[in-house]
Amino acid sequence: MRTAAGFMALLAGLFLALPALAQTGDADRGEDVYLGRCVLCHGEEGDGLGPAAERLNxxxxxFTSGQYKIKTTAFNDVVPNDADFIRMIRDGMPGTAMPAWSDALSEQDIKDVVAYIKTFAELEEEKPTAQVDYGTRVESSPESIARGDKVFHDGDRCSECHGREGKGDAVKKLKDDNGDRTWPRNLTKPWTFRASNAPEDVFARISVGIPSTQMPSFADPKSKKKLSIEDRWHVANYVASLAKTEKVARPGNTVVTAARIDGALPDRPDDPAWERGRPSTFFLVPQIIAKERLFTPTNDTVTVRALYNEREIGIHLEWDDRTKSIPGDPAAEKIAEGTMGEDAVAIQFPVEMPAGMEKPYFLMGDAAKPVTLWRWSGGTTEKQESVTLFNARGIDEKEDRDIAKAGLTAKGDYKDGTWRVAMKRPLRTAETDMDLQFEEGRFIPIAFAIWDGSNAEQGTKHTLTTWYWLSLTPPAGQKPIVAAIAVTLLGGGLFFWWGWSAPRRRADAED
Ligand code: HEC
Ligand code: HEC
Known part of the structure; x- marks a missing residue:
């Protein structure tokens, strides 16, 4: 009897103790996790000054500030819920170096490290007192989205920072509480959100604000722009509706398929006729191979379309850039970092059609396999937009060419946080040994580079892609080579991995 009762008591005790153990973390155990995994960035003292911190933006x-960005406790409550901490640590923070730890740490490890992190600001005894009030959820509908659109733009409530179309095109320079530069989120790219664009997440961000940044709370009764719960749901539904799916870089898609059209190619970059070309979006990564390197890029992807007719090829490039960089313009100078250059884009091709799948070195070619670059720049207050043409056999071996001889033209247009640039050239040129001669039905290597002038990107400081492929869709009957597609997928997959796994990779490096 006694043993049975004892056993039952022990079992009951276990059942009671287990959830209790699972609910609160152990700060001492958490310290070990922290020293093993987090100090590299957050620093031994929790002050965010770890050895890797210098280059991160x-x-x-x-953690000594006690300020957290993503929380679901009320705007005037300092401490986040444990669930908020756990989520950010488990899932990471997209668009930043903060890795997702779900693979490397157990739930218990995460709870323990949360308990430890709290000690840096003496939050361990603090309990959240008030939660975000979600009221009655308003489901998304065309009416709700239209209402949210109005709330977003009324009195420039959200558009003041997030821009007319939500692309975060800056009208002013925003700093966080530490004096570091922050950028209003591009709401059309939800995959860059620290949390997500699910309406309940956006509702929480609008209600709480993003502590330590200039993103305000719209639930604060003292705010002149305060919103009712219902209006916050409408605007959350509107934000969720802004996602631009054609701007998602898909790992499987490594080919720009040029569509053949009858008649003239469109001239203006904002001509809707470009939409006849299927969009392909590629990651831009900072150039960190050759000096001068870039560590803090602002542009993240480029979307490419192409059209051709019997005579010409046209390539249309579209990328979100929060700042139109016009050197000499006082308003542009005011929001720029460092010395402003022109915004610019370059398309790179090999000079010769490669035999098989061989490509020149992706960073401006090499001695054996030169490349040719078409480069457009946005102009300054003194000079118009311009296009240049040059060939290269490596980063220091450039040869300027005559655009008129090659027949290269380009036009750009900036609107609401997006650059659109259209470049055109005849399929065949006179200088056959200097210019790529385009052929139908072949896979042609193509790569891109982009400069954000307001981010002091000039010369070798820019973002770029690896080689992708351009294919001039042959008339029905001719089939592209299947092997080419296979190689393509491989190459593109690697680069995709580079782009998306940067945060994760840092976590792995510590394993
Ligand atoms: C490679 C660098 C790096 C490592 C390693 C790293 N972090 Fe972070 N962490 C960051 C950055 C950068 C931010 C800030 C992101 C932002 O402000 O948007 C951040 C933010 C956070 C936040 C704030 C969340 C919020 O809502 O504000 C928490 C909590 C956090 N990290 C916990 C951890 C823990 C725990 C570890 C170790 C298990 C860790 N981090 C390891 C880079 C790192
Ligand atoms: C005064 C400038 C300002 C205003 C006004 C503003 N925001 Fe923001 N918002 C920001 C900044 C800055 C960030 C990025 C903060 C950071 O660095 O993490 C941001 C981030 C966001 C995010 C990203 C959340 C995430 O998970 O990453 C959303 C969504 C958002 N804002 C929605 C809104 C909406 C909706 C409104 C109007 C109701 C609004 N904002 C008004 C400056 C502003």
Missing amino acids: PPPRD
């Missing part, structure tokens, strides 16, 4: 959180 946004910088790692300073």
Whole structure:
């Protein structure tokens, strides 16, 4: 009897103790996790000054400040819920160096490290007192989205920072509480959100604000722009509706398929006729191979379309850039970092059609396999937009060419946080040994580079892609080579991995 009762008591005790153990973390155990995994960025003292911190933008959180960006406790409550901490640590923070730890740490490890992190700002005894009030959820509908659109733009409530179309095109320079530069989120790219664009997440961000940044709370009764719960749901539904799916870089898609059209190619970059070409979006990564390197890029993807007719090829490039960089323009100078250059884009091709799948070195070619570059720049207050043409056999071996001889033209247009640039050239040129001669039904290597002038990107400081492929869709009957597609997928997959796994890779490096 006694043993049975004892056993039952023990079992009951276990059942009671287990959830209790699972609910609160152990700060001592958490310290070990922290020293093993987090100090590199967040620093031994929790002040965000770890050895890797210097080059990171946004910088790692300073836990001694006690400020957290993503929380679901009320705007005037300092401490986040444990669930908020756990989510950010488990899932990471997209668009920053903060890795997702779900593979490397157990739930218990995460709870323990949360308990430890809290000690840096002496939050361990603090309990959240008030939660975000979600009221009655308003489901998304065309009416709700239209209402949210109005709320977003009324009195420039959200558009003041997020821009007319939500692309975060800056009208002013925003700093966080530490004086570091912050950028209003591009709401059309939800995959860059720290949390997500699910309406309940956006509702929480609008209600709480993003502490330590200039993203305000719209639930604060003292705010002149305060919103009712219902209006916050409408605007959340509107934000969720802004996602631009054609701007998602898909790992499987490594080919720009040029569509053949009858008649003239469109001239203006904002001509809707470009939409006849299927969009392909590629990741831009900072150039960190050759000096001068870029560590803090602002542009993240480029979307490419192409059209051709019997005479010409046209390539249309579209990328979100928060700042139109016009050197000499006082308003542009005011929001720029460092010395402003022109915004620019370059398309790179090999000079010769490669035999098989061989490509020149992706960073401006090499001695054996030269490349040719078409480069458009946005102009300054003194000079118009311009296009240049040059060939290269490596980063220091450039040869300027005559655009008129090659027949290269380009036009750009900036609107609401997006650059659109259209470049055109005849399929065949006179200088056959200097210019790529385009052929139908072949896979042609193509790569891109982009400069954000307001981010002090000039010369070798820019973002770029690896080689992708351009294919001039042959008339029905001719089939592209299947092997080419296979190689393509491989190459593109690798680069995709580079782009998306940067945060994850840092976590792995510590394993
Ligand atoms: C490679 C660098 C790096 C490592 C390693 C790293 N972090 Fe971070 N962490 C960051 C950056 C950068 C931010 C700030 C992101 C932002 O402000 O948007 C951040 C933010 C955070 C936040 C703030 C969340 C919020 O809502 O504000 C928490 C909590 C956090 N990290 C916990 C951890 C823990 C725990 C570890 C170790 C298990 C860790 N981090 C490891 C870079 C890192
Ligand atoms: C004064 C400028 C300002 C205003 C006004 C503003 N925001 Fe923001 N918002 C920001 C900044 C800055 C960030 C990025 C903060 C950071 O660095 O993490 C941001 C981030 C966001 C995010 C990203 C959340 C995430 O998970 O990453 C959303 C969504 C958002 N804002 C929605 C809105 C909506 C909707 C409104 C109007 C109701 C609004 N904002 C008004 C400056 C502003």
